[in-house]
Structure formats: structure tokens, C-alpha cells
Amino acid sequence: MAADQLTTTFAALADPTRRAILTRLAHGEASVSQLAEPFPVTVQAISKHLKVLERAGLIARGRSAQLRPSRLQGEALKEAADWLAGYRGFWEDSFDRLEEHLREIQKGT
Amino acid sequence: MTEAVSAQEIAITRVFDAPRELVWKAWTEPDQLARWWGPRGWSNPLEMITLDVRPGGEFRVTSVSGEGAEMSSQGVFREVVEPERLVLEEPAEDAWHEGAVSVVTLTDLGEGRTEMVLQSTIQTTDEMRGHAEAGLTSSLDRLAEHLG
Numbered sequence: 322m323a324a325d326q327l328t329t330t331f332a333a334l335a336d337p338t339r340r341a342i343l344t345r346l347a348h349g350e351a352s353v354s355q356l357a358e359p360f361p362v363t364v365q366a367i368s369k370h371l372k373v374l375e376r377a378g379l380i381a382r383g384r385s386a387q388l389r390p391s392r393l394q395g396e397a398l399k400e401a402a403d404w405l406a407g408y409r410g411f412w413e414d415s416f417d418r419l420e421e422h423l424r425e426i427q428k429g430t
Numbered sequence: 431m432t433e434a435v436s437a438q439e440i441a442i443t444r445v446f447d448a449p450r451e452l453v454w455k456a457w458t459e460p461d462q463l464a465r466w467w468g469p470r471g472w473s474n475p476l477e478m479i480t481l482d483v484r485p486g487g488e489f490r491v492t493s494v495s496g497e498g499a500e501m502s503s504q505g506v507f508r509e510v511v512e513p514e515r516l517v518l519e520e521p522a523e524d525a526w527h528e529g530a531v532s533v534v535t536l537t538d539l540g541e542g543r544t545e546m547v548l549q550s551t552i553q554t555t556d557e558m559r560g561h562a563e564a565g566l567t568s569s570l571d572r573l574a575e576h577l578g
Contacts, residue, residue, distance in 0.1 A: 409440045412548055416444050418466035423448035
């Protein structure tokens with residue numbers, strides 16, 4: 322992922338309401354009014370958040386003019402998470418190999 | 431609003447079907463560590479491993495990829511409690527972090543099984559810190575988990 326895109330993605334993720342929206346969308350697509358329900362903000366405010374998320378490539382929106390249901394775009398989110406998880410990944414990979422190694426050396430005994 | 435966070439914590443827990451002494455050796459003996467350290471596809475030549483397993487002792491592993499690229503991990507052992515606890519301190523490393531402390535804890539579960547917990551505290555770079563302050567990292571982790 323390009324650095325610029327990452328910056329946009331992280332900026333979009335920096336807002337708690339937008340993260341809550343993403344969490345909601347992880348359970349399935351939803352319309353603007355459905356998304357607005359749990360928040361003490363207007364539907365217009367939610368629409369604004371959705372635009373930011375859409376620009377960041379984190380969600381995609383349907384074409385139907387009225388509802389325009391939103392759904393999560395896992396790709397951008399995953400890449401951002403992967404970028405942060407590089408350190409963890411090193412260990413996870415190593416520990417997979419460690420597990421195999423431990424199995425291997427016990428075979429001979 | 432949020433407290434300034436300058437460190438990121440990660441914790442990884444694994445349970446191995448191996449007695450604790452064996453897991454300890456895997457961490458502390460060069461010919462053992464060489465067999466598993468680093469991502470798949472990388473090997474760890476024995477002559478490029480230094481494991482001075484005592485408080486203040488040096489830790490250095492240079493891994494080599496199939497294409498000949500090299501990657502070094504280095505640090506200092508801060509605590510060594512055989513066979514249950516290792517504390518490893520890594521110095522700052524390029525853009526990734528400004529130093530990290532990792533604690534490895536091995537617990538004997540009996541019946542030849544061992545739980546290993548790795549807890550790393552990473553002093554993040556300025557860029558990473560910005561994201562952490564925004565409270566991003568933990569919720570991002572949760573989301574990523576949810577997405578599998």
C-alpha cells in the first residue's frame with residue numbers, strides 16, 4: 322500500500338465514531354439510518370463519516386439512491402493492520418517454526 | 431482526552447506439546463534457535479548467532495534469506511531465570527520502533543506441555559505514536575481479529 326493511502330486510511334481510522342461504524346459493518350452491510358441509530362449524532366454527520374471511510378477505501382457503498390448500504394472493504398483495513406502488525410508477524414512466524422521444531426526434535430526420542 | 435501513549439504492547443500466547451526444558455533450550459542454545467528464528471524461508475547460520483544468556487549478555491542473530499538478503503536481530507538479555515523467564519531488550523531499529531523490551535514466560539502445564547507467553551513493549555516511532563495516541567492500535571487489532 323502506498324504511504325499516501327496509508328495516511329488517508331489511518332486518518333480515517335483515528336475517529337472513534339468511524340471505528341464504531343466499521344465494527345458495525347463487520348457484522349454485515351447497513352444503511353445510513355441503521356448506522357446512525359446507536360450514535361447521538363445526525364444522519365448527516367454519519368453520512369460525512371461514511372464519505373471519509375469511502376475515500377480511504379475502507380468501505381464501499383451501494384448504488385441504490387435511497388439507502389446506499391455500506392459494507393466493509395476488508396482490504397484497506399487489513400493492509401493498515403498488517404503494517405502495524407509487522408513486529409507481531411515476525412514473532413508469529415517464528416513461533417510457528419518453533420512449534421514444528423519442537424515436534425521434530427521429540428520424534429527422535 | 432486520551433492519555434498520551436508512547437508504547438504499544440503486544441502479547442502472544444502459544445501452548446507447545448513439549449516439556450518446558452526443551453522450549454527453554456530452543457530459546458537459549460544457538461543450534462536450537464537457528465532452527466526456528468525468523469520468518470519462513472530465512473535461515474540462521476550458526477556462526478552468525480551470539481547468545482550470551484545471562485543478564486547483560488549479548489543477543490545477536492543474523493538471518494539470511496534464500497536470495498541472500500540479511501536481517502539482524504540484536505539486543506541484550508536483561509533477565510535470565512532458567513527455565514521460566516527471559517527479558518530481552520532490543521535497541522531502536524529503523525522506522526519500526528525506538529526500542530523494544532520482550533518478556534518470554536514459560537509455564538509448565540504438566541504432561542509435557544508448556545505455555546509460552548511473549549509480551550513486547552515497543553517504543554513506537556513518532557509516526558506510530560500518532561496513531562497510538564488516537565487510540566487506534568487496540569481497536570484496529572480487534573477489528574483485524576474480527577476480520578480474521
